[in-house]
Amino acid sequence: MPDLRDQFAAAGQGHVFHHWESLDGAAQASFTAQLEAVDLPLVSRLGALLADRSAPLSPALAPPVVFPARPGAERQQECEEATARGAELLAAGKVGFVLVAGGQGSRLGFDGPKGAYEIGPVTTKSLFEWHAARIQAAGLRHGFQPRWYVMTSAANDAQTRAFFEANGHFGFDPADVFLFQQDMLPALDAEGRIVLAGPGELFLAPNGHGGTLAALQSSGALGDMASHGIEQLSYFQVDNPLGRHADPLFIGLHDLAGAEMSSKVVAKRDAAEKVGVLGLIDGALGCIEYSDLSDELRHAADGEGKLLFNAGNIAAHVIRRDFVEALTGGGDLDLPWHIARKQLKCVSESGAQEERAGVKFETFIFDALARTTSSVVLEVLREEEFSPVKNAEGSDSPETCRASLTAIAAAISGATASAVELDPRLAETAAEFTSRPTTADETPRGVVFRPAEA
């Protein structure tokens, strides 16, 4: 132990051993394992960020070029070519599916991984099951066997694996599902000192969805993709069951543009909607946080009254595998750190539980957009593709998400029940719905449509 003690003391973090003598052998062993995993030079750099009092920069901001959700006739041919290209890549098995589910879902306040949350408007279908069905639907439509990469974190990995096991991997062959973990980082107090959650336990938090890139590399997922001929990653978040993860138009536009990383966006509801927008930041593509947009720019509009900064980020991307390899290969990924100030439940030096102001550090996947030389931004319709489960109630809650799923299912099927559910493997369009054998179950909660053979 002396080595570890010296290292922490030299980094100004010697206080983590304060309760050491009170720990039994097993607790000391598990605490030692946690301490050994801490990247002390990184912790020192993060602490220095907190101490940095220099005034924030004011970069030049500009709207991005956006491919419209309803393209005019002049783009018809481009759309057809892109859709054909995307379908070709899907059919050839060149697209892998990457779900990020390592977050803590604190706003939802659900006891378990967010993906286990039951979101079906009529059934108990979980978010994970919903995503599985969408990916399988793509496999059926384009005739390939999909591979699914699921990122967890130490905060929910064991529970997620158990949930996948208990649910038969939602119909996937377990060999086609690759679960991998992102890194965790210690939270710091306002002075940059590592916070303890308990006498022998660090306060650790997932390192943000930007951690996906390094985790894809370190877990061997990138190598697995390469060995299966996967060239493009369809990246999506666990909380949006409306996401179209195998959108041939999106994949094709991205591929034909030679883009390294592309994004879907939705039009902002209005200037006041608190959502990050994609835009150019000093000339480089990125996500402009709501709070970083001045009131003037928030309301700036074009000649037709449309907001200039309107490209609401929904965190759905297509990313080229070799781009992730290039970003992570040299070990200098170095995405910017974002600081989240939180009240942390922790243990004081006297051993009492307390709440203290602290900070968590995260990197964000959209900061990789700045490293692209070519990138497509495709607008999609919110009512068709985006209704996330973020909060326990109110906006972006299970209630609003179920209503969105019902609205889509009702429009496709023509059903008029107050809750309608449509298995994505049956149909994602009205044309598919009418052309396929269907089973309809009426339940007290509503109506469910499934493929007849299921």
Ligand code: UTP
């Ligand atoms: P959010 O930023 O909405 O965070 O994540 P969250 O953890 O789900 O919820 P809150 O903020 O605690 O309420 C958006 C997506 O990114 C994933 C989440 O699992 C979700 O799919 N994510 C977030 C990660 O995979 N890792 C992270 O470190 C953070």
